[in-house]
């Protein structure tokens with residue numbers, strides 16, 4: 001089954017959430033069922049970029065990811081777009097046979113049986129500022145599909161007070177999922193520089209708000225790759 005692939009890149013470090021700082025190779029899948037207002041990966045979402053997505057067989061995808069890792073088994077991160085639109089089971093099977101680990105980033109709108117083959121499932125339900133509405137039944141199906149995975153976590157992007165309040169509700173729905181919060185990056189144009197002080201200010205705001213609220217469930221993290229490389233693609 002041919003896959004639609006935007007880019008395969010690395011090695012780099014995982015910039016977000018539970019695996020932050022871990023060396024990894026990314027496979028970015030093309031196409032998404034959402035259109036988040038602040039999406040930082042529009043080149044994997046907007047059909048205007050479709051012409052740049054490559055149809056690839058699982059063997060070719062695996063070969064490229066493996067070559068980038070220098071044949072050293074590490075964690076392969078599958079992201080997108082929403083990778084759950086497609087079937088990554090064959091790629092995961094090829095990598096696992098060689099001792100690689102797999103993580104997947106998805107919003108939790110579509111459940112796939114291959115979630116069970118992952119080591120880390122990152123579910124990132126979208127808060128009000130995204131303009132999307134979460135189907136919590138579909139999200140629960142994703143959690144269910146990931147039963148048996150070493151770790152399933154929830155990661156929520158926070159832009160404002162409404163997102164923060166929403167995150168508390170999301171956590172209450174799935175209190176057993178370790179929770180990660182990251183401040184939203186409002187400047188996602190790959191051709192424009194990010195303002196590191198503005199990002200730090202957002203992290204400060206989110207951290208102080210959460211501590212003042214004595215909400216100790218989440219871990220709060222920046223997007224490390226954005227601090228290092230800005231909005232550059234392929235890192």
Ligand SMILES: C[S@@+](CC[C@H](N)C(=O)[O-])C[C@H]1O[C@@H](n2cnc3c(N)ncnc32)[C@H](O)[C@@H]1O
Pocket residue numbers: 032038039040041079080081082083105106107108123124155157182183184185186188223
């Ligand atoms: C580009 S998405 C791809 C995977 C999947 N579609 C999802 O949203 O989980 C990867 C991660 O980046 C986060 N993200 C996207 N745009 C962002 C922004 N402007 N600021 C902070 N995080 C962002 C998403 O919430 C998600 O956790």
Ligand SMILES: Nc1nc2[nH]cc(C(=O)O)c2c(=O)[nH]1
Pocket residue numbers: 012013014015016026041079080105225235
């Ligand atoms: N270094 C790095 N870390 C990331 N964590 C999540 C990413 C994504 O776009 O899914 C991402 C990415 O694109 N690069």
Ligand code: SF4
Pocket residue numbers: 032033034035036038039040041042045080081082107
């Ligand atoms: S779900 Fe993820 S890839 Fe899709 S539009 Fe939202 S942030 Fe972008």
Ligand SMILES: [Mg+2]
Pocket residue numbers: 040041
């Ligand atoms: Mg990203």
